[in-house]
Amino acid sequence: MNKGLKLHKLDPLSKLVALFSVALLAMYWDTPAPLLSLLTVLLVLARYGAGIGWQKLFGRMGYMIIFALPLFVITAISVPGEGARLFPGLPISAGAVSYAAAISLRMFCMFLSSVIYIWSTDPQDFVVIMANRLKLPYRLVYGVSMALAFLPLLEKEGRVHAQARKLRFGRAPRGLRERVMLRRESLIAVFSGAIRRVEQTAGAMEAKGFGAYSSRTYLREVRIERSGYVIMLTSVVLASAMMMF
Template sequence: MLIQYEAGSSLLHRWDPLGKLAGLLCIAVMAMLWKGTASQLLLLGLCIVAARWGAGMSWRRMYRGVRLIAAVALPYFLLTALTVSGETVWLTWGPLRLTVEAVDQAGEMSLRMISLFLSSLTYIATTNPQELVAEMVQRLRIPYRFAFGISTALTFLPMLEEEGEMIRAAQQVRGGRPPKGLKGRLAWGARFIAAVLLNSLRRVQQTAGAMESKGFTAYSHRTFRNKSVIPWWSLPLFLLMAGLTVWTGIYM
């Protein structure tokens, strides 16, 4: 599964969920502040290093994630490169004109999307939803109903992926393959999405019924079996990332 938590002992696995979430926010802010393709390429490289050696994520899983978001980033790159105006002409082909400024802006936006997706994927892959809920309730004093909703959303993401794989496999067994032509593929994709959504709604109803039968929200407070452990280096690492983010906002 691509979007799913996997237990491990890497550096990011040992980082507490809230500290890691603050670090993810710093990456998102830096992605928005850094300008130019070169800067975004550097940030993407840092995200790859964090995912591979900080989280122990395999190259295959990173490739699958980047390939997924590239389906959106590549068309956006082409559209931006061909429509944004600029002064330095790089290539001319009939009525189309590519400028250095347009290509740089298109690369900046496309790489930004990939960095944000890869950093979010790394967070999901290294964060136990139960530990996230426990820290949000115990340390941030967030109502456990709201925290449970976030945990459910993180839990349902891999379930949606699994539902899609099962539906696709069932269609292949029955001889159903995407037809040729744009119209046929769009109709096939609409039926596939409808099937995934219907299965998801059924699963939500089952979850809601189970919660009601067990008396969820019957009490204003709840207890937790395990307590999250915050490593000693969590705060220094966050301060380092926060300082880099502030420096980015001032000097870049």
């Protein structure tokens, strides 16, 4: 995590308010144009604010195409829309395609905003500020923070397994069958690693008496700077204004 980047310096609470504001806008808009503009802003913010490289960024976006493309096709076919038929013999209108595009772009916006938050947020800071500022139960907050911490680790394990598999084969996978087998083995390896990490973490937490008391103290302190309050206020005001006009 690069502490010199802008978003990494912000506290988790201010970024969470901005994340919810983006989610509200994405859910409110139902036309492709504003959602495409929002997605463009998020891409720029992810690259230059969170420091996510273009290759990693589009790699993560590529996974969403697997879900977004079938959703687009099913929505365009099944939703009745206004406008001229685009394809003879198929019940696909311009209005249905526009609505399907909006649904798919909404998915991309919400996914990318979540990626930005996870990438730029320290799980320990998340625990401290959620428990101290919002007074949430620390058991619940720790569960969310462990998910934030485990996702990058599981992704790294998947890459390591894929590289090791490629070295054993001595070549890149050929054909659809080998690619499917490679993906399946990678998923099994990542799933096994996740179970192993959960067992180790649960044992360590039990040994340290996690959850034995209703409250706990924290060694580190996370402060909300003036810039954090500005971000929260600006996010709420902009989201409200855009939904009103």
